[in-house]
Amino acid sequence: xxxxxxxxxxxxxxxxxxxxxxxxxxxxxxxxxxxxxxxxxxxxxxxxxxxxxxxxxxxxxxxxxxxxxxxxxxxxxxxxxxxxxxxxxxxxxxxxxxxxxxxxxxxxxxxxxxxxxxxxxxxxxxxxxxxxxxxxxxxxxxxxxxxxxxxxxxxxxxxxxxxxxxxxxxxxxxxxxxxxxxxxxxxxxxxxxxxxxxxxxxxxxxxxxxxxxxxxxxxxxxxxxxxxxxxxxxxxxxxxxxxxxxxxxxxxxxxxxxxxxxxxxxxxxxxxxxxxxxxxxxxxxxxxxxxxxxxxxxxxxxxxx
Ligand SMILES: Nc1ncnc2c1ncn2[C@@H]1O[C@H](COP(=O)(O)OP(=O)(O)OP(=O)(O)O)[C@@H](O)[C@H]1O
Ligand SMILES: [Mg+2]
Numbered sequence: 379x380x381x382x383x384x385x386x387x388x389x390x391x392x393x394x395x396x397x398x399x400x401x402x403x404x405x406x407x408x409x410x411x412x413x414x415x416x417x418x419x420x421x422x423x424x425x426x427x428x429x430x431x432x433x434x435x436x437x438x439x440x441x442x443x444x445x446x447x448x449x450x451x452x453x454x455x456x457x458x459x460x461x462x463x464x465x466x467x468x469x470x471x472x473x474x475x476x477x478x479x480x481x482x483x484x485x486x487x488x489x490x491x492x493x494x495x496x497x498x499x500x501x502x503x504x505x506x507x508x509x510x511x512x513x514x515x516x517x518x519x520x521x522x523x524x525x526x527x528x529x530x531x532x533x534x535x536x537x538x539x540x541x542x543x544x545x546x547x548x549x550x551x552x553x554x555x556x557x558x559x560x561x562x563x564x565x566x567x568x569x570x571x572x573x574x575x576x577x578x579x580x581x582x583x584x585x586x587x588x589x590x591x592x593x594x595x596x597x598x599x600x601x602x603x604x605x606x607x608x609x610x611x612x613x614x615x616x617x618x619x620x621x622x623x624x625x626x627x628x629x630x631x632x633x634x635x636x637x638x639x640x641x642x643x644x645x646x647x648x649x650x651x652x653x654x655x656x657x658x659x660x661x662x663x664x665x666x667x668x669x670x671x672x673x674x675x676x677x678x679x680x681x682x683x
Contacts, residue, residue: 379406379407380406380407381404381405381406381407382405382406382407382441382442382529382530382561383404383405383411383428383439383440383441383530383561383563384404384438384439384440385401385402385403385404385424385428385437385438385439386402386437386438386439387400387401387402387436387437387438388400388401388402388424388427388434388436388437388438388439389401389434389435389436389437390420390423390424390427390432390434390435390585391435396585397420397423397585398420398423398424398427398434398585399585399586400586401420401424401437401582401585401586401587402437402587403580403587403590405530405561405563406561406578407561408556408559408560408561409556409561409562409577409578410552410553410556410561410562410564410575410576410577411561411562411563411564411576411577411578411579411580412564412565412566412571412572412575412576412578412579412580413425413563413564413565413579413580413582414565414566414567414569414572414579414580414581414582414669414673414681415567415581415582415583415681416567416583416681416682417567419582419583419584419585420582420584420585420586421534421565421567421582422462422534422565423585424582425532425534425563425565426461427439427446428441428446428532428563429446429457429459429532430446430447430450430453431459433447441453441457441530442456442457442529442530455483455526456528456529456530457528457529457530457531457532458523458524458525458526458528458530458531458532459523459531459532460519460520460522460523460531460532460533460534460536461519461534462534462535462538462565464519466507466518467507468506468507468508469506469507469508470506470507471503471504471505471506471507472494472499472502472503472504472505472507472510472518473490473494473503473504475507475518475522476490476491476493476494476503476521476522476525477490479522479525479526480525483525483526485525485526485527489525489527490521490525491503493521493524493525494521496521496551496554497517497518497520497521497547497548497551498517498544498547499514499517499518499521502514512539513539513540513541513544516536516537516538516539516540517540517544517548520533520536520548520551524555528560529560529561530560530561530562530563531555531560531561531562531563532563532564533552533562533563533564533565534564534565535565535566535567536548536552536564536566537549537566537568537571545571549571549574549575552564552575553575564576567681567682569668569669569670569673569681570668570669572593572669573593573668573669576593577592578590578591578592578593579591579592579593579596579669581596581672581673581676583676583677588676588677589676593669596669596672597667597668597669597671597672600671600672600675600676601667601671601672601675602640602641602667603638603639603640603667604638604639604640604641604642604644604645604664604665604666604667605636605637605638605639605664605665606636606637606644606645606648606662606663606664606665607634607635607636607637607661607662607663607664607665608634608635608637608648608652608659608661608662608663609633609634609635609659609660609661609662610633610635610657610658610659610660611633611658611660612657612658614655614657615635615655615657616628616630616635618651618655618657619635619637619648619651621651622637622639622644622647622648622651623647624639624640624641624643624644624647625637625638625639625644625647625648626638626639626640627639633660634661645664
């Protein structure tokens with residue numbers, strides 16, 4: 379694994395407000411890396427320090443072996459940036475913005491047409507920026523971030539304000555960027571997005587990184603609990619389930635039985651128990667923990683609080 383972004387001991391304060399503190403991590407070549415955390419956690423600050431748009435008070439940052447502040451011009455050609463908050467002139471047309479950006483990088487405008495097509499903006503190519511919906515503006519900014527075919531792409535809250543269908547299209551697009559061998563660094567406060575899209579995530583809260591790993595590894599490490607919830611009117615069912623070695627608790631509420639335990643074998647064992655004892659079951663579902671639960675476990679509150 380070869381790191382393309384290296385962040386070490388970064389701290390950034392605004393007056394007396396410590397926005398980012400002692401942040402260190404590496405992003406490897408060809409991965410989708412997500413910085414996840416609630417509003418105000420320090421995601422944008424961290425990302426914009428890496429992009430060279432803000433200067434950290436202390437710490438070291440390197441992107442593609444370059445210093446984002448000192449080598450800003452060299453780096454600009456090799457990275458693509460979508461900012462969380464961006465604006466264009468009200469009356470610039472979509473194709474004009476694409477053309478202008480392509481020109482800045484000396485690229486062919488046909489790449490821009492392809493990007494508009496991919497981002498579902500082809501029929502808006504003649505529309506003024508001010509007439510685009512929030513989601514369409516967002517997609518235009520992603521197109522502009524990709525126009526120089528960058529080696530590293532920075533996407534700050536890439537699907538905020540998008541409908542579920544557009545969100546999925548963007549996820550596919552981001553996976554496509556990775557397939558072309560590029561590296562993606564993104565921020566999100568959507569746990570589902572991080573879980574489905576990111577190879578690795580760093581959880582940040584109050585400016586500090588709490589943990590970094592693959593989403594599934596974080597879940598397995600911090601939330602190994604599994605639950606099976608089923609409905610049965612068999613009077614002996616609960617007692618049978620209590621005999622399962624991996625079942626830690628079995629609770630009943632009317633005909634509903636909840637079996638809680640640890641490890642991947644719990645579900646199989648419950649199914650075996652049902653089959654061996656011929657227990658009549660009228661409902662069956664599993665509750666598996668996700669990143670949302672990891673966040674709750676690590677911080678004591680939900681990311682949306
Ligand atoms: N330019 C600025 N001047 C002063 N304070 C700032 C500035 N930018 C950010 N902050 C403060 O730094 C902290 C971190 O903000 P930041 O924008 O990095 O958070 P974030 O994780 O990106 O949040 P969000 O999910 O809302 O985008 C917040 O307390 C914020 O008020
Ligand atoms: Mg932000």
